[in-house]
Amino acid sequence: MKFLSSALFSLFVVVVAAYSLSCFQVSEATQAVVLQFGKPVKTIREPGLYFKLPFVQNVVYFEKRLLEYDAAPRELITRDKQQLVVDNFSRWRIVDPLKFYQTVTTINGAQSRIDDIIYSNLREVVGRTSLTEVVSGDRVALLRGVTTGSNLKAEAYGVEVVDVRIKRADLPAKNEQNVFNRMRTEREQQAKKFRAEGEEEARKIRSQAEKERQVLVAEANREAQVLRGGAEAEATGIYAAAYNRDPEFYNFMRTLEAYRRTISDRTTLVLDPDTEFFSLLESSK
Amino acid sequence: MAGSFGNGAAKPPDPNRIIQEAFDSLGRRFPSGAFGPIAGAIAFALWMASGLYQVGPSEVGVVLRFGAVTQTTPPGLHWHLPWPIERVYKPAVTRVYKDEIGFRTIAVGPPARYRDVTEEARMLTADGNIVELDFIIQYRIKDPVNFLFQVRDPQETLRDSAESAMREVVGSTTIDEALTEGRLEIQTRAQALLQEILDSYKTGLQITTVKLQDVTPPGPVQDAFKDVINAEQDRERAINEAQGFANDIVPKARGTAAQLVNEAQGYAASVVKEAEGAAERFELVSDAYSKAPDVTRKRMYIETLEAILPGIDKFIIKGGTANDVLPLLELGPGSSRREVAE
Numbered sequence: 001m002k003f004l005s006s007a008l009f010s011l012f013v014v015v016v017a018a019y020s021l022s023c024f025q026v027s028e029a030t031q032a033v034v035l036q037f038g039k040p041v042k043t044i045r046e047p048g049l050y051f052k053l054p055f056v057q058n059v060v061y062f063e064k065r066l067l068e069y070d071a072a073p074r075e076l077i078t079r080d081k082q083q084l085v086v087d088n089f090s091r092w093r094i095v096d097p098l099k100f101y102q103t104v105t106t107i108n109g110a111q112s113r114i115d116d117i118i119y120s121n122l123r124e125v126v127g128r129t130s131l132t133e134v135v136s137g138d139r140v141a142l143l144r145g146v147t148t149g150s151n152l153k154a155e156a157y158g159v160e161v162v163d164v165r166i167k168r169a170d171l172p173a174k175n176e177q178n179v180f181n182r183m184r185t186e187r188e189q190q191a192k193k194f195r196a197e198g199e200e201e202a203r204k205i206r207s208q209a210e211k212e213r214q215v216l217v218a219e220a221n222r223e224a225q226v227l228r229g230g231a232e233a234e235a236t237g238i239y240a241a242a243y244n245r246d247p248e249f250y251n252f253m254r255t256l257e258a259y260r261r262t263i264s265d266r267t268t269l270v271l272d273p274d275t276e277f278f279s280l281l282e283s284s285k
Numbered sequence: 286m287a288g289s290f291g292n293g294a295a296k297p298p299d300p301n302r303i304i305q306e307a308f309d310s311l312g313r314r315f316p317s318g319a320f321g322p323i324a325g326a327i328a329f330a331l332w333m334a335s336g337l338y339q340v341g342p343s344e345v346g347v348v349l350r351f352g353a354v355t356q357t358t359p360p361g362l363h364w365h366l367p368w369p370i371e372r373v374y375k376p377a378v379t380r381v382y383k384d385e386i387g388f389r390t391i392a393v394g395p396p397a398r399y400r401d402v403t404e405e406a407r408m409l410t411a412d413g414n415i416v417e418l419d420f421i422i423q424y425r426i427k428d429p430v431n432f433l434f435q436v437r438d439p440q441e442t443l444r445d446s447a448e449s450a451m452r453e454v455v456g457s458t459t460i461d462e463a464l465t466e467g468r469l470e471i472q473t474r475a476q477a478l479l480q481e482i483l484d485s486y487k488t489g490l491q492i493t494t495v496k497l498q499d500v501t502p503p504g505p506v507q508d509a510f511k512d513v514i515n516a517e518q519d520r521e522r523a524i525n526e527a528q529g530f531a532n533d534i535v536p537k538a539r540g541t542a543a544q545l546v547n548e549a550q551g552y553a554a555s556v557v558k559e560a561e562g563a564a565e566r567f568e569l570v571s572d573a574y575s576k577a578p579d580v581t582r583k584r585m586y587i588e589t590l591e592a593i594l595p596g597i598d599k600f601i602i603k604g605g606t607a608n609d610v611l612p613l614l615e616l617g618p619g620s621s622r623r624e625v626a627e
Contacts, residue, residue: 198520220542224549231553
């Protein structure tokens with residue numbers, strides 16, 4: 001019994017010691033290089049449990065996940081000689097940990113190399129492209145060129161540049177001022193146009209209304225004249241038809257009527273005694 | 286790596302302590318009794334129990350055996366092989382995270398206070414203008430394994446990608462669209478593009494919302510933009526005023542026209558009726574006259590003179606002498622008319 005428990009203990013100790021000296025884990029997020037007295041002997045990219053020779057070999061771990069790199073904004077010049085402040089970023093990963101370890105060793109070391117590579121590629125590509133194309137053109141195609149170009153050089157460091165993207169592409173401060181001025185004048189002329197259009201439309205509506213008014217009244221006037229004329233013609237016809245029955249009597253009657261109307265109390269009448277009315281006056285003398 | 290995503294599992298026992306205990310026991314040259322085996326059994330039981338873990342309601346458990354993913358577990362109590370064989374990560378997958386671009390919330394409030402981050406918000410439009418655009422992104426973890434093991438800094442990757450995607454979309458939009466009716470389309474396109482980028486990086490993130498907040502012209506030109514809106518209002522006002530004027534005068538003119546026509550119709554009726562009356566009267570009189578023309582004629586003549594002569598000044602002057610006498614008659618200035626009856 002004593003012996004058994006001692007043996008179990010010994011076995012346990014041996015297992016623990018063996019594990020901690022000769023086993024190591026590589027997780028999903030990492031990859032590793034096994035060095036034997038500083039000389040790389042094995043590259044491990046799959047996660048799992050691995051063995052090494054105790055004391056003789058040691059393990060260096062590297063990120064397997066996608067890594068970030070955000071460059072500082074820089075002024076680039078486009079094909080049409082416009083200055084553009086470009087802030088780009090990229091995503092990259094370590095694909096060959098051994099090469100990576102031998103050339104740049106650390107992530108910081110790699111980032112400065114990547115910066116150089118991407119910047120030179122980007123400057124070259126932007127230099128071949130116009131401002132409008134950079135801002136609103138097919139950025140994917142533009143940057144695919146940068147990504148491919150950068151990859152060729154990054155390969156030497158065991159690094160794959162997965163994607164290069166332009167985060168910001170802005171105008172330098174002094175150009176911005178010019179853009180603002182242009183925007184302001186553009187808006188001003190638009191505001192003027194709106195106001196003038198309002199005036200235009202208002203004048204059209206007013207004059208149209210005035211015209212309608214004049215036409216309406218004129219047409220009514222015409223109709224009134226026609227109505228009046230028609231009535232007068234009809235009246236004339238009626239008078240003529242009646243008076244034609246006895247024109248002589250009409251003449252007589254109408255003249256008498258005219259006397260009544262025209263001779264008023266302010267009239268002075270100089271009469272000849274020969275007048276029919278006074279004929280008796282004369283003959284009785 | 287473990288710290289950032291929370292690892293609530295019990296701490297594994299320290300292996301050095303176990304080894305030390307083992308050596309101590311050996312050093313005591315296997316003391317009498319069952320202390321050794323019991324201690325060993327207790328230590329073993331504790332070690333096995335350290336594999337118990339709880340997955341919270343918003344979490345998912347990702348179990349790694351020797352660093353490789355073996356399974357994911359739903360919320361509840363679970364057990365994994367104890368350290369160093371297996372370990373577990375528990376990212377919160379149902380939680381919706383939020384990120385702000387172009388501004389930062391300083392105080393949630395109320396009243397909420399914000400700070401502008403102009404360099405994030407300011408972007409070029411397709412027509413070469415500059416617009417300031419704030420937006421938020423809401424996202425959650427759709428693939429916990431990718432989220433944990435594909436990208437070192439998913440959050441920063443998300444921010445960078447979002448800025449890039451939004452600039453690309455706004456870069457193909459005009460400023461007027463961005464400020465007015467194009468907003469919805471910008472949101473939709475930016476979300477699709479951002480998701481595409483994130484998927485290509487295998488971030489394991491799902492964008493649930495891209496929502497534009499303030500979209501404004503840059504500060505120095507805001508007044509000019511506001512004036513355009515005022516000008517549009519002015520235009521509408523001028524048109525409305527003119528329309529009001531038209532609405533006032535045209536109906537009145539129609540009234541006037543109707544009035545003119547009605548007056549003419551009244552006149553026409555009265556003229557015709559008068560003519561008819563006069564004609565009828567003449568016919569009646571002339572019928573009577575024709576029965577006794579001479580007498581009637583004389584009567585009418587005399588009656589007329591009777592009617593007109595009484596009120597007026599009369600001079601009866603022998604024929605031929607009138608011209609000599611007339612100047613002597615001081616015809617008053619009131620006498621505007623002179624009539625000479627035959």
